[in-house]
Amino acid sequence: MTNVIVTGGAGYIGSHVCKILKKKNINPITIDNLTNGYKSFVKWGPFEKTNLKNYNRLNRIFKKYKPIAVIHLAAKIESEKSVRNPINFYENNISDTITLLKVMEKNNVNKIIFSSSAAVYQIKNKKNFEKDALKPSSPYGFTKLTVENLINDYSKNKKLKYIFLRFFNAAGADSMLEIGERHKDETHLIPLAIDAAYKGKTLKIFGINYKTKDGSAVRDYIHVSDLAISHYLSLKYLIKNNSSQIFNVGFGKGYSVLEIIKLLKKKLNIKYKITKRRKGDNDYLVSNTSKIKKILRFKPTENIHSILDTAINYYKKINGL
Ligand SMILES: NC(=O)c1ccc[n+]([C@@H]2O[C@H](COP(=O)([O-])OP(=O)(O)OC[C@H]3O[C@@H](n4cnc5c(N)ncnc54)[C@H](O)[C@@H]3O)[C@@H](O)[C@H]2O)c1
DSSP: OEEEETTTTSHHHHHHHHHHHHTTTTEEEOOOOOSSGGGGGSSSOEEEEETTHHHHHHHHHHHHHHEEEEEOOOOOOOOHHHHOOHHHIIIIIIIIIHHHHHHHHHHHHEEEEEEEEEGGOOOOOOOOOOOOOOOOOSHHHHHHHHHHHHHHHHHHHSSSEEEEEEEEEEEOOOOTTTOOOOTOOOHHHHHHHHHHHHHHHEEEEEOOOSSSSSSSOEEEEEEHHHHHHHHHHHHEEEEOOOOEEEEEOOOEEEEHHHHHHEEEHHOOOOEEEEOOOOOOSSSSEBBBOOHHHHHOOOOOOHHHHHHHHHHHHHHHHHHTT
């Protein structure tokens, strides 16, 4: 079976990627230090617990499995934390990627799919195209843009080919509820809202002074299993075409925080209060998805309703409700 390295494979999105790869007869080798992931999420291939910083260990893992490609999802992910502690983010997300690239080169692995983010875009009030201006508003977004730039520079004089997937907001859970969103320090609206509802707590809404239709931040929610499929299609594309690409991966429709709460209120009893705006948050992030539709023939199959249903069902499952 073909081996592919998945960094961050014990995390939320990475575990869904491993599940789809295995279904397609590809053996996913998870590399993760479990700072934000779970060993129990690694169900579809071997697990190598290590920090990406560890060059020698990475080198041994590459020699052992001889992967044909790397799917690089490992990163620190919370924008607000990155404002408070940027060095941590630069070190983990940028320096560790340099180590990974060196090991890839040493082992003649020249295909990488990198999970970038909508956080690279300059703030504006319309859908983002891949060619739009890039201007991250947080150190987290800056780490994603820097890694895009460094992989691109690196690829110019080497055989390396890449696909950058600029994810919008991953949400929902695997339909069989085997895995789902369970970040150790949760910052995402949907799991926070569900948790608050079940615990009878008041959900904090971070500001209604955004430049959007109802004043709350607008995001583009894409089901995590759809996002996982985009990785498989990217891998197939890289193997067949051996050329680099950048794609937005979103649903292509924006929902404001208040709209998501309205939808959740039909299913759960949610109380909320407005607090001050979080640092590093964008007003409006919605994808134009025409490029990935055209080139990879990728079309999300799940909508906001199945996203919310699977998220609620996964929450109930892990909390024994
Ligand atoms: N969740 C989203 O909505 C979203 C949106 C845009 C981009 N992304 C990107 O997608 C990727 C995955 O996000 P996620 O939500 O699954 O996050 P996650 O925290 O669940 O997964 C990341 C995994 O990487 C591991 N990790 C982090 N640094 C590491 C290191 N130095 N060495 C080894 N392992 C390390 C963590 O333990 C974790 O399991 C990230 O790169 C994130 O920036 C996520």
